[in-house]
Amino acid sequence: MTQRCSDGLFVSVDGPSGAGKTTIVRHLAHLLLAQGRHVHVTAEPSSGPIGTLASELTETVTGYALACLYAADRYHHVETEIAPYVRNGHVVVSDRYFASGLVIQRFDDVDPMFLWQINEEVERPDLAVILEADPDVIAERLETRGPHNRFQRSPGTSRRKVNYYHQVTETLEAADFNVLRVDCATKPPERSATVIYQELTELLDRRLAVVHANRERDHG
Numbered sequence: 001m002t003q004r005c006s007d008g009l010f011v012s013v014d015g016p017s018g019a020g021k022t023t024i025v026r027h028l029a030h031l032l033l034a035q036g037r038h039v040h041v042t043a044e045p046s047s048g049p050i051g052t053l054a055s056e057l058t059e060t061v062t063g064y065a066l067a068c069l070y071a072a073d074r075y076h077h078v079e080t081e082i083a084p085y086v087r088n089g090h091v092v093v094s095d096r097y098f099a100s101g102l103v104i105q106r107f108d109d110v111d112p113m114f115l116w117q118i119n120e121e122v123e124r125p126d127l128a129v130i131l132e133a134d135p136d137v138i139a140e141r142l143e144t145r146g147p148h149n150r151f152q153r154s155p156g157t158s159r160r161k162v163n164y165y166h167q168v169t170e171t172l173e174a175a176d177f178n179v180l181r182v183d184c185a186t187k188p189p190e191r192s193a194t195v196i197y198q199e200l201t202e203l204l205d206r207r208l209a210v211v212h213a214n215r216e217r218d219h220g
C-alpha cells in the first residue's frame with residue numbers, strides 16, 4: 001500500500017466485545033458517505049476463504065493454531081480487499097484488525113510476543129481506533145445483547161479484555177502507530193463516531209495539504 005491515492009485511507013476499530021465497534025463503524029460510514037467520500041466497510045474475520053475458515057473453527061480450534069489462522073486472514077485481507085479499495089480512493093473501515101489479533105488469542109494463553117511477531121508485517125492502519133470502556137458497562141451491554149462466541153462466555157472476560165486492550169494500546173503507541181483512544185462508555189455511539197470522523201477529516205486535510213505543497217514545489 002505504498003502508492004496511495006490522496007483520499008484513500010485505512011482506519012481500524014478495535015476494542016472489547018460490547019464496546020460498540022459494529023455500531024460505531026456503521027455511524028462512521030454514514031458520516032463519511034454524507035460527506036461524499038467513497039467508503040468500504042469490512043471486518044475481521046474477513047469474508048475471504050481464510051476468514052471464513054477461521055470463523056468456522058473459532059469454537060473448536062484454540063491457541064497457536066487459531067492465532068496463525070487469524071494472522072493469515074489479516075495478511076490476505078489486506079492484499080485482496082483493504083489495499084485495493086484504499087488504492088481506489090476509498091476510506092476503508094475495518095471492524096477489528098491488528099489490535100484484536102494481539103488481544104483475543106491471549107484468552108487461549110498464546111504468548112503476546114508470538115502474537116506480535118506473527119502480525120508484525122501486516123499493513124499499519126492510517127488510524128488505529130481503540131474503543132475504551134468501563135468493564136462493568138460493557139459486561140452489562142453484552143449480557144443484554146447475548147454473547148456471540150466462546151471468548152465472551154467466561155466470567156470476568158470483560159475485565160480481562162479491557163486490561164489486555166490497555167496493554168496493547170500502549171504497545172501500539174510505543175511502536176508509533178497513529179492511535180486514537182475513544183471512550184465509549186459515557187457517550188452514545190453517534191458521538192464516538194463523530195470523534196473518529198473529525199480525526200479522519202483532519203488526517204485527510206493534512207494529507208491534501210502535503211499533496212498541494214508538493215505540486216506547487218514541482219510546478220513552480
Ligand SMILES: Nc1ncnc2c1ncn2[C@@H]1O[C@H](COP(=O)(O)OP(=O)(O)OP(=O)(O)O)[C@@H](O)[C@H]1O
Pocket residue numbers: 015016017018019020021022023024141142145148184185187188189
Ligand atoms: N455507546 C453505547 N451506549 C449504549 N449501548 C451501546 C453503545 N454502543 C453499543 N451499544 C449496544 O451494545 C451492544 C453491543 O454493541 P456492538 O455489537 O456494536 O459492540 P461490538 O463491540 O461490535 O461487540 P462484538 O465485539 O461482540 O461484536 C449492542 O446492543 C449496542 O446496541
Ligand SMILES: Cc1cn([C@H]2C[C@H](O)[C@@H](COP(=O)(O)O)O2)c(=O)[nH]c1=O
Pocket residue numbers: 017044045058070096097100101102104105148149150151
Ligand atoms: C480478529 C479476530 C477475531 N477473532 C474471533 C473472536 C470472535 O469469535 C470473532 C469476532 O466476533 P465479534 O462479533 O467481532 O466479537 O472472531 C479472534 O479470535 N481473533 C482475531 O484476531
